[in-house]
Amino acid sequence: MKALRHSLFEAIGDLETRAVTIRHELHSHPELSGKEEKTKYFLKGILEAEGIDVFGFEGHHGLVAQITVDPAKPYVALRADMDALPIEERNALPYASREKGVMHACGHDAHTAIVLGTALALNRMRDKLSGNVRFIFQPAEEVMEGGSSQMIEDGCLDNVSAIFGLHAYPYLPTGKIGYKKGVMLASADTFEIEIFGRSSHAARPHEGVDAILVTSMAVNSLNHIVSRQIDPLHPAVISLGTIEGGRAPNVICDHVRLRGTVRTVNHDVRRRIPEMMEISVKGICQSMHADYRFRYDFGTPEVRNDDAMVDFLVREASSLLGSENCIDLVDPVMGGEDFGRYLEKVPGAFFRLGTCNEIKGTCVAQHNSRFNVDDDALAVGMKVLGLLALGSM
Structure with missing residues (x-):
């Protein structure tokens, strides 16, 4: 294993600058959820030029690439998301977004570059691998329906024994990772x-x-x-994002539409909330002689890490970074991530990759017009994912 680690780190060292260049190219040309066509072909060209098997799909812009050493063995999967957000970038960077009103404000450009770089590194040492690796490049993570369901329907988890993913995290310094057993992120x-x-x-x-x-x-x-109706030990959030109604200031309004989101970390609470909401709305409408229509759409599940896989993650990451740089995040976060759908099918772990560098100004929160990722974090992510792939074979 020591020789394998050396080969991995050597390959990543050779590829680090290329991974940063790829990330900058992706950042300059972001594409919204469901529109990742140019991104797909950009990645496809790089992977095919390296002799890595690549598969596309008819109904979406996702990609699956894989290194198959022994067809009789299962695959370990590494996942990246590719889509950007409808945000106008305000960073004065040479690689700032060239697409008006679209920006990689959540780090998906970094995620994609990291998984792509890991694929290139592992491919360079293909003759030394004892197992198979699959690389999932997923579209449409930023929308509530989530692109992971399309990828799963199209077979990206077929013959997969474990899956790992990461997310840029500006609340931890570069060189650290964050992990959590059990529920890490809320359903959405x-x-x-x-x-x-x-x-x-x-x-x-x-x-x-x-x-x-x-x-x-x-x-x-x-x-x-x-x-008042939910146990305070089971966090939940009900947020209204839009209210639309009324046509004129001198007319009593006859129609209002409200839209919002619900986040939970408990299955039972999630199941009960729609009924609670409709009872509240129905009672008020009846008392005021109004009518209503209520629609509730279950979106992505919570991200529930497998405890054994988290132990494995921490062991491998600690051997690289030191245990002091592997941070137990303790509490779940009410943000959502459709990686949870993969974890419903196969065991795995999702972790946070520290990207905060005060000097470089990369500590701004996600979904902000000044968000950016410290390029030095890319090699850290590649090494951790590479170790997870090697250790899962």
Whole structure:
């Protein structure tokens, strides 16, 4: 194993500059969820030029690449997400986004470059590998339906025994990783509520049913569900993101649409929340003589790491970084990640890759127009994923 590690690190050292260049190219040309066509062909060209098997799909822009040493053995999978966000970049970087209103503000460019770099490194030592590795380049992580379901339906987990993924994390310094056993990230669901009233002249509100007033009462009631109906030891978040309604200042509004998201880390709480929400809305509408329509869509599940896989991750990462640089994050985060769908199918672990460098200004939170990743973190991610792949064979 010592000789394998040396070969891996040597290959990564040779490829580090190339990985950074790839990341900068991806950052300059971001593509939104479901539109990652140029990204797909860019990656496909690099992988095929290195002699790595690559497979595309008809219904989406995902890619699967793999190194097959022994067809009788299963694969260990490494996953990256490729899509960007509808954010206008405000960084003055030579590789800043050239696409107006689109930006890699969550680090997916780094994730892709890291997994691609790991693939290139492992391919250089193919003759020394004892097992198979699959590299999943997933589209559409940033949308609630999540591209992981499409990838799974198309067989990306067939004959996979374990899966690993990472996420850039500006809350940890470069050179550290964060891990957590059990639930690491929340499930992410969406809902839509429509309130139907009856319009009238604003000077004669008693002749109508004010959908805006009914909505305000419903919003207040929804915000009490978490604080008064759910065990405080089981975190949950109900957030309204949009409210649309009304046509004129002198007309009582007859229709309002609300949309939002629900985050939970407990299966039972997640299952019960839609009923709680509808009971609240229904009761208020009945008391105010309004009608309603309620729609709830279950999105991505929580990211629930396999404990044994986390132990394996920590052991391998500690051998590289030192145990003091492997941080137990302790508490789950209410953000979502569709990596959870993979973990429902096969054991694996998702971890945080520290990318904060105060001098370089890479400690800005994700989904911010000034977010950036410390390029020095790419080699760290490649080494950790490479070790996980080698150790899983």
